[in-house]
Amino acid sequence: MDAARRTNPLLRSLIFLSLALPVLGFSQYTEVINSNRPGLSVSAYAVGKGVFQIESGFLYEQRDHSDLSQESTIMGAELVLRYGFFKEMLEVTYEGTYVQQDITFTAFDLNEKRSDFSRNRLGVKYLLYDPFKNPERSKPNLYSWRANNKFQLRDLVPAVSVYAGATFNLGDNPFYPEDPIVAPRAMVATQSSLGARLVLISNLIYDRIGTDYPEMEYLVSLSHAFKNPKWSVFVENQGIKSDRYSDILLRTGVAHLFSKSFQADLNVGASFKSTPSRMFGSLGFSYRFDFHQDEIISIDDQKAGQNGASIKRNAFKDDSDAALPGISKKKMRKLQRKAKKKKKD
Template sequence: MDSPCLRKISLLFYLVPFISLAQYTDVINSNRPGRAVSAYAVGRNVVQLEMGLVYEQQDDASLNTDSNIFGTDLALRYGLLFETLELVYEGSFISQNITFTDLGTMERRTDFSRNRLGLKFLIYDPFKNPENNKPNLYSWRANNVFQWKNLIPAISIYGGATFTLGDNPFYPGDDVATPRVGINTQSRLSPRFVLISNVAYDRIGTDFPEWSYAMSISHSFRDPKWSVFLEGQGFSGDRYSDILLRTGVAYLISPNFQADFHLGSGFKNDPSRIFTVLGFSYRLDFHKDKLVSVSSKGGQGGKIKKNAVKKKRKKSKKKKKDKLDF
């Protein structure tokens, strides 16, 4: 069975994944759960809060310590000036209770383990030109299986600073502000799978610079409100090195509100890490599409609008003439 109506319905169905990867979407586009960062911005004039409550068990075999950590992850994102630019704050405030097994003593450390501000800018979007990504209206399989071109990612760059305020017990001796740069990529492997990767160089110019990377793959179910993810994150530096593995779920409660849960662990014993995070994302949507006057821009659209105005004027003149003749 084939008809123009059926083709239009199929076209709308297959365009949904492409629309969902645009800068602004009708549904919230959160970096949660996990720590991997999308290549895309939230959209101009969109304010978005992403928050998580953290519990972590951390034991260090080399120091004979046991730790319980309670904390809050926070990201505040704002679409600045235009669709491809985002101002983002990321912070983690934790309270760590450390028990020194050999000494039988306890110590509490409370401060920011992550505190940074920066700008993210999209420099390449493979979905910007819809002509290059038209769906195949005659083959469901062609639109839903992996294709090599799907590996071509959207790319954004990041530039900002990490802040160490006061006497921070987690980063003793660090400067108040140190540069941080990064690259983020995002590939749509299929309509239900998205791959995100990040590379960042942090605390540049200090005695303890740090490389980090993250790679996350997410999958949405037939019920699009539910999705799952698997993520690996690595750190390499003289102060701290480890690989963390995370997995979890997200549920879309409303177009502007998402809840999530994930758990994870590290691979080292100095320290060993096991953690769980319960979070949510909420946005205030002040986005407005820019209206372009097609008549002032000319082109085919301008001609159509001009012709419509001319026809309207002709009809008005004809009505006036008919009244006079009567």
């Protein structure tokens, strides 16, 4: 109960932040897969309505604790399932990591094996604000390459999404022996485009809310695409704060796009302290099943000029000099002369 009381003010702050932001969501569906791998940070954007995506990998870690005289190796599999439904900005996500840890207690020459989920959660993410919703902002400058590629302060305005879900602790989990079966989880995710090839993502996470060991976490990730856009690299900083475990982790990696729906990746990382010291890596892939369909807007619901240029008054009269949409004035005059000739005949 004391832990729950200590965390309530922060929980209220997160809830207030999510409600205070304007609900102007407009997710950008892309023709190319949008994966959260190879890092752990979560994009502000959803995968898109009708898109089902798998993000999976295999991990290895060497973890040693000098104070406890422990040496251990960890091997496991990661699985993330993402599905966009109902609206373009809405996404449901499952995240699971199942690991086996082989521990050696060097002071006693004893070995122990532990296996279970180190990550097992389900949640929903909703895009609240997208700065690129305004078409005027995303218009290219037809007269200046530099204007289209230089950094501008407005690029710092991020897309913002919120996440609500739960962490599940099923059975007798040796990694979280005192946690309840279900613990709430909340997150705010932001994403900014710092130029044509740089993307900055940040996550503020509050996990295991109301338990004896609530956990605060942040993730900041910077990704860069090469001139060959099929290749990209990233660097990511992760901070974890809890009475059970606190650390600062750094990871980096590379991703390669084999097709518009398939990506492979590799990442490595390490911790900054020796209690425990951690060195880890992961090899994985992302694949999407794209059933997305653009919504058809009835012509009665379309605004003027939304589907092509507006038609001028009297454009269809024979004696009008105005051209029909898609027809040049020269061709229009030629058609008019033919029409007049037919009338005389």
